[in-house]
Amino acid sequence: xxxxxxxxxxxxxxxxxxxxxxxxxxxxxxxxxxxxxxxxxxxxxxxxxxxxxxxxxxxxxxxxxxxxxxxxxxxxxxxxxxxxxxxxxxxxxxxxxxxxxxxxxxxxxxxxxxxxxxxxxxxxxxxxxxxxxxxxxxxxxxxxxxxxxxxxxxxxxxxxxxxxxxxxxxxxxxxxxxxxxxxxxxxxxxxxxxxxxxxxxxxxxxxxxxxxxxxxxxxxxxxxxxxxxxxxxxxxxxxxxxxxxxxxxxxxxxxxxxxxxxxxxxxxxxxxxxxxxxxxxxxxxxxxxxxxxxxxxxxxxxxxxxxxxxxxxxxxxxxxxxxxxxxxxxxxxxxxxxxxxxxxxx
Amino acid sequence: xxxxxxxxxxxxxxxxxxxxxxxxxxxxxxxxxxxxxxxxxxxxxxxxxxxxxxxxxxxxxxxxxxxxxxxxxxxxxxxxxxxxxxxxxxxxxxxxxxxxxxxxxxxxxxxxxxxxxxxxxxxxxxxxxxxxxxxxxxxxxxxxxxxxxxxxxxxxxxxxxxxxxxxxxxxxxxxxxxxxxxxxxxxxxxxxxxxxxxxxxxxxxxxxxxxxxxxxxxxxxxxxxxxxxxxxxxxxxxxxxxxxxxxxxxxxxxxxxxxxxxxxxxxxxxxxxxxxxxxxxxxxxxxxxxxxxxxxx
Ligand SMILES: Nc1ncnc2c1ncn2[C@@H]1O[C@H](COP(=O)(O)OP(=O)(O)O)[C@@H](O)[C@H]1O
Ligand SMILES: [Mg+2]
Numbered sequence: 001x002x003x004x005x006x007x008x009x010x011x012x013x014x015x016x017x018x019x020x021x022x023x024x025x026x027x028x029x030x031x032x033x034x035x036x037x038x039x040x041x042x043x044x045x046x047x048x049x050x051x052x053x054x055x056x057x058x059x060x061x062x063x064x065x066x067x068x069x070x071x072x073x074x075x076x077x078x079x080x081x082x083x084x085x086x087x088x089x090x091x092x093x094x095x096x097x098x099x100x101x102x103x104x105x106x107x108x109x110x111x112x113x114x115x116x117x118x119x120x121x122x123x124x125x126x127x128x129x130x131x132x133x134x135x136x137x138x139x140x141x142x143x144x145x146x147x148x149x150x151x152x153x154x155x156x157x158x159x160x161x162x163x164x165x166x167x168x169x170x171x172x173x174x175x176x177x178x179x180x181x182x183x184x185x186x187x188x189x190x191x192x193x194x195x196x197x198x199x200x201x202x203x204x205x206x207x208x209x210x211x212x213x214x215x216x217x218x219x220x221x222x223x224x225x226x227x228x229x230x231x232x233x234x235x236x237x238x239x240x241x242x243x244x245x246x247x248x249x250x251x252x253x254x255x256x257x258x259x260x261x262x263x264x265x266x267x268x269x270x271x272x273x274x275x276x277x278x279x280x281x282x283x284x285x286x287x288x289x290x291x292x293x294x295x296x297x298x299x300x301x302x303x304x305x306x307x308x309x310x311x312x313x314x315x316x317x318x319x320x321x322x323x324x325x326x327x328x329x330x331x332x333x334x335x336x337x338x339x340x341x342x343x344x345x346x
Numbered sequence: 347x348x349x350x351x352x353x354x355x356x357x358x359x360x361x362x363x364x365x366x367x368x369x370x371x372x373x374x375x376x377x378x379x380x381x382x383x384x385x386x387x388x389x390x391x392x393x394x395x396x397x398x399x400x401x402x403x404x405x406x407x408x409x410x411x412x413x414x415x416x417x418x419x420x421x422x423x424x425x426x427x428x429x430x431x432x433x434x435x436x437x438x439x440x441x442x443x444x445x446x447x448x449x450x451x452x453x454x455x456x457x458x459x460x461x462x463x464x465x466x467x468x469x470x471x472x473x474x475x476x477x478x479x480x481x482x483x484x485x486x487x488x489x490x491x492x493x494x495x496x497x498x499x500x501x502x503x504x505x506x507x508x509x510x511x512x513x514x515x516x517x518x519x520x521x522x523x524x525x526x527x528x529x530x531x532x533x534x535x536x537x538x539x540x541x542x543x544x545x546x547x548x549x550x551x552x553x554x555x556x557x558x559x560x561x562x563x564x565x566x567x568x569x570x571x572x573x574x575x576x577x578x579x580x581x582x583x584x585x586x587x588x589x590x591x592x593x594x595x596x597x598x599x600x601x602x603x604x605x606x607x608x609x610x611x612x613x614x615x616x617x618x619x620x621x622x623x624x625x626x627x628x629x630x631x632x633x634x635x636x637x638x639x640x641x642x643x
Contacts, residue, residue, distance in 0.1 A: 052537050073543035085534040089556045098552075099542035150542075 002063030002153040009058035035197040036207035078147035079156040086131040093127040228343040256307025273337035276314035285330030398613035423609035440591040444573035451516035459524035481518030507583035520565040527561030563632040592618040
């Protein structure tokens with residue numbers, strides 16, 4: 001086990017700059033999730049940690065040792081690839097034993113390690129199958145088994161669940177989390193799915209366009225997003241972000257809605273953010289007209305218009321109503337987020 | 347699970363009323379055209395076979411004997427070929443040359459294709475292109491400069507003259523075939539092996555080559571067949587009768603003046619095509635799967 005620190009890492013392919021100076025520090029045994037939209041450079045950063053891409057500028061250190069020029073096999077890292085990358089011509093046992101066999105470990109040690117990993121993942125009965133004879137979830141487990149057998153300092157995962165169906169994804173999500181709690185190996189996990197990030201991470205690193213937007217504990221990111229990007233990215237359904245300006249102690253959104261401000265709100269705010277779940281039904285509130293009502297059982301999502309301003313609300317109450325009806329709502333003033341013209345939180 | 351389920355579904359028999367209909371359609375659409383092809387393709391082979399076993403009397407008189415059948419088969423031609431000419435020797439030389447040239451070409455082109463496709467060194471694209479251009483130079487032009495080299499190296503009239511010149515057209519072909527095949531093997535597998543601690547050579551030996559076996563086999567079959575049938579170089583670089591290969595020898599040794607010994611010629615061709623036919627029949631499955639680019643998971 002080891003800590004990983006990434007200092008001012010940059011990556012370019014020829015003249016295309018992909019990463020523009022990234023700093024991440026990952027504590028020993030921590031589960032860090034790199035999250036961001038597709039193409040933002042998450043995989044590139046992960047592959048730089050693995051040693052599969054060279055580092056154009058900056059430093060990556062594992063366990064205090066700078067590894068910029070260390071080849072992948074000497075970094076003591078295991079990676080689970082998006083398509084699993086199981087060796088198709090080898091059985092599950094051979095797949096898991098491959099790295100130890102290359103390291104010339106004695107046969108009985110290899111067998112014991114394979115059995116141990118297989119037991120952890122419930123693969124005991126599949127050891128003599130070939131990858132093509134396995135289901136998606138089983139392949140996923142074999143890929144993890146291959147990583148566990150090596151007993152590495154760091155685990156890397158690159159969107160490991162994106163090829164599974166929704167139900168299996170939720171199941172594997174908690175399996176991976178459980179595995180981490182059991183083995184306590186430093187883990188870097190890449191995903192574009194913010195729910196995965198929120199549910200699994202000790203620390204989330206939100207990336208966009210080759211830069212880090214914000215990093216921190218999941219709930220800190222949810223409670224105090226540092227900028228508009230993080231505010232819109234973290235949380236589901238996404239935060240309502242209204243542009244407009246502060247006048248006469250209230251926020252006048254472009255579409256015509258007038259939203260109340262918390263006391264002492266900065267007058268320079270140009271974006272008003274309120275999460276759907278932080279809107280309340282309030283007879284003394286603002287009149288909004290209903291567009292669509294979507295009950296999910298545990299809550300009701302209501303798409304609303306205040307004047308021309310569009311808002312989404314999520315209420316614990318069962319809202320009855322149909323298109324055109326009026327609903328009285330008000331934002332929870334303690335949970336309003338205000339952003340300046342540069343997109344930063346005020 | 348799902349795979350088994352769909353398979354079971356697919357092979358379940360169609361309803362009775364449909365059976366006749368689809369069967370007669372299959373006959374018209376598939377078997378009749380197929381039969382025509384087979385007939386046309388196999389006829390030369392058939393002609394070769396009956397000629398090889400016909401006595402000369404039948405061979406030269408179509409009026410009294412049915413040209414498509416043998417009245418009284420004979421082994422005379424075969425006997426003459428095997429015991430009165432150097433045919434066994436020719437066959438042995440051809441085999442030796444074809445096997446050596448094939449092995450040499452396969453080894454070189456595997457390394458070349460892997461380097462071009464996977465290592466992406468500076469200018470690898472140009473090397474690939476250059477190899478391809480070399481393939482476009484026709485042997486009928488290339489044999490003149492090659493002849494000079496063969497002479498200078500003192501290889502004239504030895505099997506080495508052929509073993510070393512056949513790769514000039516085999517390597518480009520195999521390299522391109524294998525580049526295509528390596529391309530179809532996911533690069534992730536090699537990256538994964540790299541992280542598992544394998545060296546380049548270990549990756550090639552334990553991951554890439556085992557997965558490229560169908561490609562290697564079809565490159566091998568191609569090389570073997572092309573070497574076996576090669577004519578121009580074998581004609582130009584070999585002089586003495588006993589060093590000749592089968593295709594050249596039967597044409598130069600069995601045609602005396604303007605007399606064609608048809609029976610012996612055909613017997614020689616028949617025997618000469620058997621090894622290739624056997625070779626194909628062993629590996630035909632691999633061959634087809636690699637040409638259609640089927641990559642197994
Ligand atoms: N080998 C490459 N050459 C050029 N550009 C690349 C290469 N690999 C990735 N990129 C670019 O780098 C950016 C980040 O890619 P990637 O790290 O794969 O994104 P993601 O966050 O979706 O994993 C993308 O815009 C991609 O086009
Ligand atoms: Mg990616």
